[in-house]
Every structure is written in structure tokens, then in C-alpha cells.
Amino acid sequence: MKRAIILLLSMLVFAAGCGEEEAAETSKEEPVEKEEVQEKDEKQEKTETDWWKKEVESYQLANLPRELVDLEKELVIKEGMYSGNSYDVSAAKDKLNEMPTDAEEAELESAILQLIREDYHQEVETFVTFDPTVQINQDSPNEEVDKPTTETAMSTTHFAILLDASGSMNAISDGTSRMELAKEAIGDFIKILPENSTVSLRVYGHEGTGTDEDKEKSCKSTETLYNGEMNQGKISKALDGVSPAGWTPIANALKESEKDIPENASNAIVYVVSDGIETCDGDPVAEAEKLNKQGVQPIINIIGFQVDDEAQKLLKKVAEAGRGEFTYAGNKQDLDEYWQEEYNRMQTAWEEWQQEGMKKADEISEQLMEQAEETGRSIMDKSDQEFEREEELINYLTNEREMENADNLWSKFYERSTTIWSYGYDNQTKNWGEAYENGNDAWRYFYETGNEKWTEFYNKMN
Structure with missing residues (x-):
């Protein structure tokens, strides 16, 4: 019994000794870990406080025309x-x-x-x-003018003249046929067109006769007699060969006139000279709307030569559909006055264009x-x-x-x-x-x- 007690005490003393050694070892390791943590915190704090060493961000500029110096x-x-x-x-x-x-x-x-x-x-x-270009987007009376360039210098206004050559143009007025009066007025108009403009002369209804048998042939007839730079001699010669003949296919002529406008034309004005309404079952109002929406969106002016009241109403609708004007001409003097008004309009338009552009x-x-x-x-x-x-x-x-x-x-x-x-x-x-x-x-x-x-x-x- 005494031996057992002595053995138990010995074991307790041994166990206590081992515990103290482990505690001592643990106490020796703790300061090392604390020093490492403290050193780490100091470094982090130093990094945060050394603000002058931080890299500064830059603004990012997008879509620049060149690299920054x-x-x-x-x-x-x-x-x-x-x-x-x-x-x-x-x-x-x-x-x-x-x-x-x-x-x-x-x-x-x-x-x-x-x-x-x-x-x-x-x-x-x-x-x-920064772009120091003075860019001015302004339509001129005769050409698209932004800034003078080779392209705009080559662009022109195109004047498309559609002449009615139906049989009714043979009617005599003041001792002269309507056709001869129209030709003379067109010739005077061409004389004063801008030198860099282009002109086309198209006739319609110039084939066949006014009979029912020739209606189909005549209604299909429309032809460009001249298309090019303004040349009074050549245009007058082309006009000389026109003789009144058949029906009045205004719609067909408007439809085909789109082909007469050059690709480099900056704008176009279509003049339809007619002494009557559409007689070929076409729809000139619809064709005028279509033409006005094509390419350079030409304006369509109608000159009704000695037309009656009914024809005036119908031709006005055609002009309105083409964003143009209808003008009644009762004789050669009326035609001349119409062209004179056109010249005055162009002159005034150029003056307004000039003033607006300079401003x-x-x-x-x-x-x-x-x-x-x-x-x-x-x-x-x-x-x-x-x-x-x-x-x-x-x-x-x-x-x-x-x-x-x-x-x-x-x-x-x-x-x-x-x-x-x-x-x-x-x-x-x-x-x-x-x-x-x-x-x-x-x-x-x-x-x-x-x-x-x-x-x-x-x-x-x-």
C-alpha cells in the first residue's frame, strides 16, 4: 500500500514536470509570433501613410485623332x-x-x-x-455648297425640259403654232442658264397620230433629244426637229426623265411645257411624287400653255406633287414673263445664299x-x-x-x-x-x- 502511494505521487510529479516544460516552450514561441504580426502591421501602416509614393491615376480620353505626346x-x-x-x-x-x-x-x-x-x-x-474647319452646310440655288472642293466644283444644276409634242400643239395662236411659240420661249430661257449647268430636252407624244389606232404607239413615245452641257446651238437644233403628232403621255415622260439627270448633278429642276392634261391613262401625280423622291429630289414646275380650267386644276396637282409650281401661259408673252420670273428668282436666291453663307x-x-x-x-x-x-x-x-x-x-x-x-x-x-x-x-x-x-x-x- 505504501509502495502504491509512493508510485502514484511519482507519476504526478512527472506529469507536472512535463506540463511546465510544455508551458515554457509555448511561452518561448509566443513572442516570436507577436513580433511577426507587429512587424507586418507596421509595414502595412507605413504603406498606407506613405501616400506620396502612390501611383496617381490618369483620365482616359477616348476616340482621339492622335496619340498624346x-x-x-x-x-x-x-x-x-x-x-x-x-x-x-x-x-x-x-x-x-x-x-x-x-x-x-x-x-x-x-x-x-x-x-x-x-x-x-x-x-x-x-x-x-480641335477642328478649325469652317464647315457650312447650305444648299445653293445651283449646287450643294459645303466647303469648296473638287467634288462640289464639278457638281452642277441640271435643267430638264419636257416638251409636249402632242397633236394639239399644232393649234394656232397669234398666227403661230403653240409649238413654235414654246420652242422660241424655251430657246430664250436656255440663253441665260448658268454656264456650268447641264440641260436635257425630252419630248413626249411625238410619234403616231391622235387616232385611237395610234394611241398605244403614241403613249409609249418619249425621247431625249439632247442631254449635256448647256449649248444653245445644239439644243436649238434639237428643238427644230420636233413636230406635234399624237397623244399626251405626261406620266410616262416624268417617269423616264429620271434617266436624264446626271449622277454628279447637285440638284435638278424639271420644267414640263404642256397644252393639255394626261391622255394616256397614266398617273402624272404619282409619277411626280416618285420623281421628287429620287436622287437629288428634283423640283417639278409645270407650264400650262393655253390650257383650259380643267387642265389647269389637274396640272396644278402634278406641280404640287413635285414640290414645284404651276404657271398658266396664255401666249408667247406669258411664257417669256414666266422665264423672266425664273431668272429673277435665281438672281434673288443667289443673293440670299451669299448673305446667309457669309453670316x-x-x-x-x-x-x-x-x-x-x-x-x-x-x-x-x-x-x-x-x-x-x-x-x-x-x-x-x-x-x-x-x-x-x-x-x-x-x-x-x-x-x-x-x-x-x-x-x-x-x-x-x-x-x-x-x-x-x-x-x-x-x-x-x-x-x-x-x-x-x-x-x-x-x-x-x-
Whole structure:
């Protein structure tokens, strides 16, 4: 029994000894783990507090016409926390106080910029995408005029003349047939057309006779007798060969006249000279609507030569469908007056076109110049403001915190400010000048072209 008690006590002593050893070992390991955690936390805290070492993000500008140069890449870096109207010199100094006294010059430079760097990204985007072109989208009486180019210089107005050659044009008026009077009036009209215009002469109803037996043949008849540059001699010769014959297929003539308009024509005016209504069961109103919606959307004017009241009503509907006008001509004098009114209309239209074009040229040019002026001024003002604040913070670092590595910062920031200021000034001057010159070119184009066209019509009318 005594032995058993002694054995039990021995085992308890042994167990206690093992427990103390394990506890001792554990206590030896704990300080090591705590030191590692503490060191880790200190590193993380240091990383978070060293804000001047962080990489600053930049604005991403999309759809630029070219790559940014190095200076522009610098200018699209996001603004500092105390830039612009958010400037707080006390708060900025407090942030600088977080930096060690022996901070490197590059770190100090980065810190100041992260505090008060101005936001230039919108101005940079404006200059990089700036287009000084004075583009004026304005329809002229005779051609599409944006900016004078080879394409617009080659474009012309096409005048399509559709002449009724049905048998009724043989009727005598004032001792002369309607056909001869129409030919003479058309000839006078052609004389004063713009030199760069093109003309087509199409006749309809010129085959067969006015009998029922020839109706199908006559209603199918429409033919282009001339199509090309304005040439009075050739057109007059083509007119000489026209003789009145059959029925009146106005609808068919309108349908086929689309083929007469050249592809490079900038616009077209169709003149239908007729002494009667459609007699071939066609639908001239529907054909006029279709023609007006094709290509350059030609305007269709109807000249009703000695037509009765019923015919006038029907022909007016055709003109309205073609967004044109109907004019009644009771004799040769009426026809001549109609053409004279057309000349006056063109002359007035050119004058209005000229004035509107010059006005738009001035307005667009001034808007572009103002944009260039304001953008450049904004960059220069921000550069000056940024440098003033940089100087204030540099003085604080050198005088109050006595940081030796801040001694050369002034020259660095002065060079930065000068470079940015020059970027704003140079681009402002360049873009302003180009907008001014382009505005002058566009203004002169409308002035000179308008005068030339107006004089051209004036000389031909007198």
C-alpha cells in the first residue's frame, strides 16, 4: 500500500514536470509570433501613410485623332486633393508634415503635385480634337455648297425640259403654232442658264397620230433629244426637229426623265411645257411624287400653255406633287414673263445664299476662335495658379521644415509651369489663327461666288 502511494505521487510529479516544460516552450514561441504580426502591421501602416509614393491615376480620353505626346499624358493625370477651389493651404501643410525630414527630392515633388496638381484633361481633349474647319452646310440655288472642293466644283444644276409634242400643239395662236411659240420661249430661257449647268430636252407624244389606232404607239413615245452641257446651238437644233403628232403621255415622260439627270448633278429642276392634261391613262401625280423622291429630289414646275380650267386644276396637282409650281401661259408673252420670273428668282436666291453663307462663316469662325481662346486661357490661368501654390508649399518645406532636399524644387516647378503655360498659349494661337483664316476663306468664297452668279444672271437678263 505504501509502495502504491509512493508510485502514484511519482507519476504526478512527472506529469507536472512535463506540463511546465510544455508551458515554457509555448511561452518561448509566443513572442516570436507577436513580433511577426507587429512587424507586418507596421509595414502595412507605413504603406498606407506613405501616400506620396502612390501611383496617381490618369483620365482616359477616348476616340482621339492622335496619340498624346508626353506633356499631354502628364496633363491628363488626375487632379490633386487640394486643387482648384478645394485648395486648403493648412490641410496641405499637414499632409506634408507626414513626410520624413530626409524625404527625397522626387518624393517631395510627387507629394506637392498630388496635393495641388490642377485638372487639365478637358482642355487637353479640346485641343487634341480641335477642328478649325469652317464647315457650312447650305444648299445653293445651283449646287450643294459645303466647303469648296473638287467634288462640289464639278457638281452642277441640271435643267430638264419636257416638251409636249402632242397633236394639239399644232393649234394656232397669234398666227403661230403653240409649238413654235414654246420652242422660241424655251430657246430664250436656255440663253441665260448658268454656264456650268447641264440641260436635257425630252419630248413626249411625238410619234403616231391622235387616232385611237395610234394611241398605244403614241403613249409609249418619249425621247431625249439632247442631254449635256448647256449649248444653245445644239439644243436649238434639237428643238427644230420636233413636230406635234399624237397623244399626251405626261406620266410616262416624268417617269423616264429620271434617266436624264446626271449622277454628279447637285440638284435638278424639271420644267414640263404642256397644252393639255394626261391622255394616256397614266398617273402624272404619282409619277411626280416618285420623281421628287429620287436622287437629288428634283423640283417639278409645270407650264400650262393655253390650257383650259380643267387642265389647269389637274396640272396644278402634278406641280404640287413635285414640290414645284404651276404657271398658266396664255401666249408667247406669258411664257417669256414666266422665264423672266425664273431668272429673277435665281438672281434673288443667289443673293440670299451669299448673305446667309457669309453670316454663317462669321458665326462659325467666331465660335471656333472663342473656343481656342478660352481653352488656352484656362490652361495658362491654371498653370499660374498651380505655380503660386507650389511656391507656397516649397517655402514651407525649405523655411519652416528646413528640408534640404526641397532646395531645388522651385526651379523644377518653374520649368513645369512655363512648359504648361506655353502649351496653352501655342495651341491657343495656332487654333485661333487657323479658325480665323478658314473663316475668311469661307466668307470670301460665298462673297465672290454670290457676286459672280448674281452678275451672270444680271448680264444675261439685260
